[in-house]
Amino acid sequence: MSSVTDPAPPVTSGGRPLAERTSATPKQLHEWLRQMLLIREFEVRTMQAYQDKKIGGFCHIYIGQEAVAVGCIAAVQHADPVVTAYRDHGHALARGMDPKYCMAEMFGRIGGCAKGKGGSMHMFDKPNNFFGGHGIVGAQTPLGTGLAFAKKYQDEVIDGGVNKHVTLCFLGDGALNQGGFYEAMNLASLFDIPVIFVVENNGYSMGTSIERGTSMSHRIIAKGEGCGLTGYEIDGMDVVNVYEEMKKVADTARAESRPAMVDLRTYRFKGHSMSDPRKYRTRDEEQHWETGDPITRLRDAMIEGGLIDEDGFKALNKDQKVAVREAITWAENSPEPDISELHTDVYVEKFGPYTGTSQPQIVTDAEESR
């Protein structure tokens, strides 16, 4: 019998051929591979820039978890809100943020998505319905319930129709132990709010393994079930599997206007943040998970299915390296925020030292291109 503190066993999605496993088109599969390669390259360059002191503060790297953001976000519609915690570069890019705004934000430049006022942990992209980027563990979970509430309110109370939206609210397994998360689930259940709490279960909250910090760690969806949420356990290292499973979860949540909780098993290949020497886990464990690299898995499956060849993969990867290099150049050329920006965006209204608010380039560029 398993103890309430045992870690969860791995959930595996099997190695059947792609054609049997997914309805996704070759174009979709190529796009997911491209997004994962983009995120991987972006994060590698982010680590270098951090070491070069071009990026300051806290910085959390998404390498290893790419299939989660890419697969989940592919499973919902563009108008569906997405919100996450501080390990947020991957979600921003998967949501469609141009990497130049993301990199410039970390460089503390005016061209950053938040004019350099948010930093690594606080990415926002209004044109792509991405609502942050939140630094306090679990803080985004009541916000996620609220975003889903607002969409349902707009659809049903203001427009007089039926709910058409579902919200993705990502959290790490560390946030399972924050009180606000339970309040967010309870309210979502009471009010039939279609929000999906996607737990990116990478096994560690900073340096504390899940079994050391979380009761029922072998079956965390019990926590959602306690609030009446349907729970799902999904292999998060395989983007095709994430998409297929999350599509069902999202379609159900949308149609029934009900919340859900997903335990997405994944692994962060790097430390909690840039300052983490990873002494709390073994090299064997890391190597075990690295053999299941989500990019390698999709690449191999696509080669096996004849959807891409080695040369095609290399070309695709090279394109992402070029895109990230261009993003870095753009970010470096973006000026620092003018000192007058210190007092802008504190209040919408102008009064005293406060100079009102203005939209960042990520919004004005999107409006121009529309």
Add this chain to the structure above:
Amino acid sequence: MSERIIEFRDALREAMTQEMHRDPRVFLLGEEVAQYDGAYKVSRGMLEEFGPRRIIDTPISESGFAGMAIGAAMLGLRPIVEFMSWSFSLVAADPILNNAPKMLYMSGGQFGCPIVIRGNDGAGGQLGSTHSWCVEGMFSNVPGLKMAIPAFPDDAKGMLATAIRDDDPVFFLESERLLAMKGHVPEGDHYVPFGKAVVRRPGTDVTLVSFGRPVHFCLDAAEELAKEGISCEVIDGRTIRPLDIDTIVQSVRKTNGCVVVDQSWSFGSPGSEVAAQVHAHCFDDLDNHVMRVHSSDVPSPYAANLEQEFLPNARRIAEAVRSALYVA
């Protein structure tokens, strides 16, 4: 024109009701606001008028429903969150202090937070230490939020209506001790702008500055002091953020004296901020340093006599005024 007299609580409800008719994005949520008609009957009848989709009973879950409302505000809705007491806001500190006032800044202008958080604030009902919080001192420290404290029924309506229409997060502090107070309240549209203090009683010898319920303590003290031949000018600041320092400075330059009365604790408070600003603006006008009267620097006591002494009551204000004027 007939002078319609209604209670403070009815004035609050009228502001919410009128704004909800005007704007479908406005909704009210909180503990007991719907079926129970509100713990203090502020929302009486609103469930029947607007239905359960817009008048929403929440469980006792302040962190959850405050955070939920902030998420909804990010998407353009205009929630009114009722905390039965601001004392209960402490369990919601992260959403109301880390999310609401910082969202616009951290998103570089992309997502504002047009939310009103309102409820009872302050001691006076023998509720003991945990239920008698005056949050002015703690929360006015945070940039990005506005803080409004009405002292009269017409302001209750006009300031709450303004708060609901405001694009920034507004912390709206009501006093349970004032909810039954009656006064003339205009029917129809009535908006009191933020950052505009008002002189409640003109005077020539000293300026009393206060916010919310202690404005009445100041008026009581001024009445007593008038019998001694001391003329007090009483200023109702109305909003702490924005602070109308100009009206205060104008008065102090006339009276050459100032006593600030603030029901929060003295250390790092609106009272200390007003005093510092008056000292900076009126250094050459003052005949004495600015005096301050606060709630005593102890947890709020239960016993009636201790609680009355704890408050910045009229007797303590009068003593401060005499001291400011060098009257033995």
